[in-house]
Amino acid sequence: MKEIRIIGLLILSTTVLLLASCAPGADQEGLPPSDPADQVLTVMTHDSFAASQEVIAAFENEHQVKVQFLEVGDTGTAVNKAVLSRENPLADVFYGIDNTFLSRALEADIFEPYQSPYLDQIDEKYQLDDDYRVSPVDFGDVCLNYQKAYFEEHDLNPPASLEDLTRPEYQGLLTVENPATSSPGLAFLLATIGHFGEDGYLDYWQKLVDNDLNVVNDWETAYYSAFSQAGGTYPIVVSYGSSPPFEVIFAEEELSEPPTAAVVENESCFRQIEFVGILKGTQQRELAEHWIDFMLSPAFQEDIPLNMYVFPVNKNARLDETFQRYLEIPDQTAEVSPGAIAENREKWIQAWTETVLR
Amino acid sequence: MKAKKHSSGNAPLPLNPMLLLWLLPLAFLGVFYFYPLGNILQLSLFWDDQNALAAFWSSLTSAAAGNALKFTFQQAALSTLFTLILGLPGAYLFARYQFKGKSMFRALMGVPFVMPTLVVAAGFNALLGPNGWVNSLLIELFGFSSPPIHFINTFPAIIIAHVFYNTTIVLRLVGDFWSHLNPRLNDASRVLGASPWKTFRTITLPLLSPAIAAASLLVFIFDFTSFGVVLILGGPQFSTLEVEIYYQTISLFNLPMAATLSLLQLACTLLLTIAYTQLSKRMSRALPLSARGRTQKTLRSWKEKLLAGLLILFLLSFLTLPLAALASRSLIDLSTPSGSPPRLTTTFYQALTRQPQQALFYTPPIFALRTSLLYAGITVLLGLALGLPAAWALSREDSSPLNQILDPLIMLPLGTSAVTLGLGFIVSLDRPPLNLRTSPLLLPLAHTLVAFPFVVRSLTPALKSIQPRLHRAAAVLGASPFQVFRQIDLPLIGRALIVSASFAFMISIGEFGASSLITRPENPTVPVVIYRFLSRPGALNYGQAMALSTILMLATLISMLTMEHFRMGDIGEF
Numbered sequence: 001m002k003e004i005r006i007i008g009l010l011i012l013s014t015t016v017l018l019l020a021s022c023a024p025g026a027d028q029e030g031l032p033p034s035d036p037a038d039q040v041l042t043v044m045t046h047d048s049f050a051a052s053q054e055v056i057a058a059f060e061n062e063h064q065v066k067v068q069f070l071e072v073g074d075t076g077t078a079v080n081k082a083v084l085s086r087e088n089p090l091a092d093v094f095y096g097i098d099n100t101f102l103s104r105a106l107e108a109d110i111f112e113p114y115q116s117p118y119l120d121q122i123d124e125k126y127q128l129d130d131d132y133r134v135s136p137v138d139f140g141d142v143c144l145n146y147q148k149a150y151f152e153e154h155d156l157n158p159p160a161s162l163e164d165l166t167r168p169e170y171q172g173l174l175t176v177e178n179p180a181t182s183s184p185g186l187a188f189l190l191a192t193i194g195h196f197g198e199d200g201y202l203d204y205w206q207k208l209v210d211n212d213l214n215v216v217n218d219w220e221t222a223y224y225s226a227f228s229q230a231g232g233t234y235p236i237v238v239s240y241g242s243s244p245p246f247e248v249i250f251a252e253e254e255l256s257e258p259p260t261a262a263v264v265e266n267e268s269c270f271r272q273i274e275f276v277g278i279l280k281g282t283q284q285r286e287l288a289e290h291w292i293d294f295m296l297s298p299a300f301q302e303d304i305p306l307n308m309y310v311f312p313v314n315k316n317a318r319l320d321e322t323f324q325r326y327l328e329i330p331d332q333t334a335e336v337s338p339g340a341i342a343e344n345r346e347k348w349i350q351a352w353t354e355t356v357l358r
Numbered sequence: 359m360k361a362k363k364h365s366s367g368n369a370p371l372p373l374n375p376m377l378l379l380w381l382l383p384l385a386f387l388g389v390f391y392f393y394p395l396g397n398i399l400q401l402s403l404f405w406d407d408q409n410a411l412a413a414f415w416s417s418l419t420s421a422a423a424g425n426a427l428k429f430t431f432q433q434a435a436l437s438t439l440f441t442l443i444l445g446l447p448g449a450y451l452f453a454r455y456q457f458k459g460k461s462m463f464r465a466l467m468g469v470p471f472v473m474p475t476l477v478v479a480a481g482f483n484a485l486l487g488p489n490g491w492v493n494s495l496l497i498e499l500f501g502f503s504s505p506p507i508h509f510i511n512t513f514p515a516i517i518i519a520h521v522f523y524n525t526t527i528v529l530r531l532v533g534d535f536w537s538h539l540n541p542r543l544n545d546a547s548r549v550l551g552a553s554p555w556k557t558f559r560t561i562t563l564p565l566l567s568p569a570i571a572a573a574s575l576l577v578f579i580f581d582f583t584s585f586g587v588v589l590i591l592g593g594p595q596f597s598t599l600e601v602e603i604y605y606q607t608i609s610l611f612n613l614p615m616a617a618t619l620s621l622l623q624l625a626c627t628l629l630l631t632i633a634y635t636q637l638s639k640r641m642s643r644a645l646p647l648s649a650r651g652r653t654q655k656t657l658r659s660w661k662e663k664l665l666a667g668l669l670i671l672f673l674l675s676f677l678t679l680p681l682a683a684l685a686s687r688s689l690i691d692l693s694t695p696s697g698s699p700p701r702l703t704t705t706f707y708q709a710l711t712r713q714p715q716q717a718l719f720y721t722p723p724i725f726a727l728r729t730s731l732l733y734a735g736i737t738v739l740l741g742l743a744l745g746l747p748a749a750w751a752l753s754r755e756d757s758s759p760l761n762q763i764l765d766p767l768i769m770l771p772l773g774t775s776a777v778t779l780g781l782g783f784i785v786s787l788d789r790p791p792l793n794l795r796t797s798p799l800l801l802p803l804a805h806t807l808v809a810f811p812f813v814v815r816s817l818t819p820a821l822k823s824i825q826p827r828l829h830r831a832a833a834v835l836g837a838s839p840f841q842v843f844r845q846i847d848l849p850l851i852g853r854a855l856i857v858s859a860s861f862a863f864m865i866s867i868g869e870f871g872a873s874s875l876i877t878r879p880e881n882p883t884v885p886v887v888i889y890r891f892l893s894r895p896g897a898l899n900y901g902q903a904m905a906l907s908t909i910l911m912l913a914t915l916i917s918m919l920t921m922e923h924f925r926m927g928d929i930g931e932f
Contacts, residue, residue: 049879056718069878069879070876070877070878071876076608080607081781083611084781085788088788090784181594215593215594216593217589221479221510224480224892230900231490240895242895246895247896249896250897250898252703252705252706253705345609
């Protein structure tokens, strides 16, 4: 019997510990701090989401609601979670699905259609779903970036097109991300497919391999380890068209101009468009509609660039001055439709892997 | 022993005490591990409306699975081997000798274990990258025209990073067990004329084998399920099962294939653990444990001092140079206009305390640190509360059928794909009373799943080594089981308890769980904030990531030192 007693003691102490450990969690989860409304709108998004406090607060005040954000991993992971939880959705709204993952969500039928009045202010080229299940919010271009100083020192013209990279003077200068593991990596592969066509892109990559291409798995390694701007040895990297202005805004000390530049000419970038949609099964359809309208309205749209490093799709949204000055947005990007991406993603990545990594 | 008499005797016991000990650990594993895992595996295998069995078989026999499995085994075996080669001499030194700064060294050597992979990769790059310390020095000294050392994205990078991460497991687990081995056995052997090597081979090694086996198993499974190291330091040429699972799930959304690979990984973990339990049954024996005061000596001759000094120097430089290189990046700005030399700056630390553009999820470092420490604290408490009864049950009766079955199952959470289990939480913990999908509590619960096997494995060898006659003697003298536990078991395992608590702490504080779970962005942990900085362009963002990593290192170091000095209340250390 004595054994029972000591075991009982252990169980008791564990239960107490369990309860004690629940307390801080419950306390964080419970009441939203000093909120006028007890309504909560839940927005599910990827881990790059960011916004300004006052912009969100304005929405909360106008609609007497508390907006709860849930970060659910990178874009691909977030989409998977939305699809897998479709029977019992985690949120009212999902923001952040892009054109490379769009088909996965549309096939799984996780969105309710909604036609926002603000769509009138958005160019039709961004509106990829005719049934209005998702609405475009922002876009970002994946482009080649180069370190200006390297090309000045070596008296070399910076590359101006995808074709340039196969020339001998650019041998051993380029680092890219693996399309199997990285979103900009996939976008750049799609840029070459859009540019050279399905028949030509593998030949192009073979030439890049012959020209001593470097491949790493993720953007962080490419940009902060391989790229010569941050201590690596490759002066050309696949990054975003918006990276150069951010080198100015987030410089260690004030800079007069960006140390890097993006190659935006000659159809050499791929445009990632991000969408927002109302999740099927929401109990707050009306609030969710307000949120979509809000995200497409100039107030939120103008707040996008400095928080998320991508650009508003609303024509009436004005850009920050630093951006105006250093930003280069390509006139023409290489295009591949979401349907074609969904259908061929595996095939293209495998063919790329065979050509580049084997 | 009492329990044995009950099970063989006629008197029916109301509740099997063994089952009672297992009750909480099993309930926890059942709810937070087996249930979500089973759910997601079932959902995934039957995701497409095709013949699930055929899909399973074709996935299992695919070239991708075969190649990944082969490579995963290779790198894990090599990594474990080198971790032991480096860790065992260190464990010996820490076990047998008393010297100045020992706790500091031990704490320092534990810091790598908690650092997020992206940060460690940055450290290695600052040390061994093309423009890192070593290559710059070599170019300076010998005038190479290009960096002579290629490290990033090579096979050795994977092995070295694994050794870097896991050496502390061997140091702690084996070192602490070793320090309690009675040196009189060795003395006797030497007196009887055996050489030091023969004494080591025939006396020390067999006695140590349970701890070495436990450490090897943990290290191996950690390496076996490695994701970040292989992805970031290994590069695109290498793919482990875990990397392949991520690719199949996220990039291709081939859920049946991902589930098959997860099952394959689990099966390997289970087989390994069964092999381990069979092996350790033959190895472990009750030992005459001694107080550390009696087993440890000081370094006397200059030869001993020199060898010990060299060993510590080597271990320290291997385990702390990448971290020092990393810390240096938090104080040096490399992105100055070309021509001008890099310069010292505190800008990055200052920037950490400023809120940029009224950003919604800005978190001052001190708050992120508080969240991290809170979660780590919960993980330690939960890990010990669940691990202690399980380890106790395991150490009592090897032959109990319950133990036979449960022992290998304990290790499974460690061998489980984080991507898969994360999705399992989403589809399972979604209804009251377990509506935990979006609860902040899910993070420490997930950490506890990983910490639990560590706690059990580091406690079991110590508990098993307690001689039954001590219990019998105490019982004969009229001690209650609680008194026996408090006055005999607790002092004997006090050290092991601290070791397991440190592991639980380290597992939690460095874990970057946000990628597999759902997080509230307003309460991020330190690794999450580091990652936010690292995923954005601009020297200031990178510098802040390095600065916050340095703060995480210091916080870890201080916490480890505090734990080192934590003695089990008035019991005192044995």
